[in-house]
Amino acid sequence: MLEQVILDGYDPWSQTTMDPIQMWDDWEKRSKVVAKAPHGTVVDLIKREGDGLLIQWKNIRGWVTFWFVKEFKEGIGPEVSDDD
Numbered sequence: 001m002l003e004q005v006i007l008d009g010y011d012p013w014s015q016t017t018m019d020p021i022q023m024w025d026d027w028e029k030r031s032k033v034v035a036k037a038p039h040g041t042v043v044d045l046i047k048r049e050g051d052g053l054l055i056q057w058k059n060i061r062g063w064v065t066f067w068f069v070k071e072f073k074e075g076i077g078p079e080v081s082d083d084d
Helices: none
Strands: 003-006 021-024 033-037 042-049 052-057 060-065
Touching: 033 060
Parallel strands: none
Antiparallel strands: 003 042, 021 033, 021 060, 042 052, 052 060
């Protein structure tokens, strides 16, 4: 079973919230937005590669920066293998 995490667009430095959060087709190139998920949405975490997280929401897979996941901001993110 996949780990569920919460998307969090809040930036404590600017005290603003990015909403929605863009999900990208490719972590390296980020050439196409595949979905825009609302701040606070629960998503499935598939894997982490460096600073990128592959997530799934409503049967759509896309990449976000780890900083947009609440559990990683708090330093309590789940352990995720870089392997598929």
